[in-house]
Amino acid sequence: MTVKANGFLQGCLPEELKKVLRSVASELGDVIDDMDSIQVVPLKGAMTNEVYQINWPLNDKRDLFRKVLVRIYGEGVDLFFNRDDEVQTFECISKHGQGPRLLGRFSDGRVEEFIHARTLSAADLRDPDVSALIASKLREFHNLEMPGPKNVLLWNRIRNWLKEARSLCILKDAKEFRLDALEEEICVLEEELTRDDQAIGFCHNDLQYGNIMMDEETRSITIIDYEYASYNPVAYDIANHFCEMAANYHTETPHILDYGAYPGLEERKRFVRNYLSSGGDQPNDTEINQLVDDVEKYTLVNHLLWTLWGIISSYVNDIDFDYKEYARQRFHQYWLRKPALLGSGRVCSEEIKTDEEARPNKAAI
Structure with missing residues (x-):
């Protein structure tokens, strides 16, 4: 099963991801009664994966929401790095207190702590x-x-x-x-x-x-x-x-x-x-x-x-x-x-040229 962006935008979360989200919510002390209450917000700028902010209402406070981040692995990324090694790195960095926690995994992605920053x-x-x-x-x-x-x-x-x-x-x-x-x-x-x-x-x-x-x-x-x-x-x-x-x-x-x-x-x-x-x-x-x-x-x-x-x-x-x-x-x-x-002598101790020939702008490109 592959989770694609259009499925998210249409509100069609796959069953595997729903199960993971319910489990994550439970571990955080929440209950997701109605999957239709989940909000899905695409986050722009990612070029390797597709990234979404997922919100669900807190149990008895319908105007307050829990936020998590869902990362959908991009097509063909296994050509660039080993995903298991990357997850191990993610968990280790998290233990060092340097990044978000890993909250859950599914076949095509994972759920991460949402960083409030x-x-x-x-x-x-x-x-x-x-x-x-x-x-x-x-x-x-x-x-x-x-x-x-x-x-x-x-x-x-x-x-x-x-x-x-x-x-x-x-x-x-x-x-x-x-x-x-x-x-x-x-x-x-x-x-x-x-x-x-x-x-x-x-x-x-x-x-x-x-x-x-x-x-x-x-x-x-x-x-x-x-x-x-x-x-x-x-x-x-x-x-x-x-x-x-x-x-x-x-x-x-x-x-x-x-x-x-x-x-x-x-x-x-x-x-x-x-x-x-x-x-x-x-x-x-x-x-x-x-x-x-x-x-x-x-x-x-x-x-x-x-x-x-x-x-x-x-x-x-x-x-x-x-x-x-x-x-x-x-x-x-x-x-x-x-x-x-890579020419002779020290290059960077002197200012590198910044004219259009040395460093083209958008129009030149």
Whole structure:
């Protein structure tokens, strides 16, 4: 049985999910007498899964509602990560007090605790105060002790996704995205970026604004959605966050990226300084510049990885999002930035060009 969005919107909750919701309600001390009393609110911005807020009236207070979150797994997501591993990660992070609780599971999704906080917007990422909170929380997240080996997953993941893309693509797409040449690109990046002294941490790997929530009263940050989480270089995770500043998934064209919004040098330095100082020590300029340099180079790996994600998703996921055009923009940005970032000398200690040629805007894309 597959739960689809149109079934939700028509109020046709499948029996399996109804059973899970009744069980969750019981564990929370509630009783759902009438399934027709349940409210279903689609939440926009998700591109891997479909996400809904589910409300039911409290027992004797018809004007008060219990809220939970229902996540419907997207089509083909098993090509990107192992769902059982992701659920284990979810439960472990929850035990660390870092995210919502897992309340129930069904064949095509799960029920999660509803976090009473505001999901950030694209503009929030540019707010210096909010950005400082994110930097501090990200450092805390990176320091989580998770079960299993602490090996870097990045290079195996990107090669696996390349293999999947090759198996799915028609010849036209394979040529457009140069899939036959990407293994060589991956090898160059791995050789250039791998160092024994780089910091490795438990990384989120998808730190877009929709995966960050903030309690308006306490100003506490919660990072959610751990499908892609794994051990990786922390520079890669920060690079992912910077790349996501070019995106706004709540527009009429959510797939369009605006690299004119990519953070400038001082903004990147400020984030890195806040990240490093959140541990209690004050970093020196050399430490800050080194991490800024590393982060900027890891944007290249981000561009390639999410290019492959977009290609694969265009074949297997029916969420209303132009995955292939998204992939084209990430691919274009990779080739645009590679000469500067892998050229001779230090690249990021000086301001990177921000003119239209170096960092195209929406119209240019």
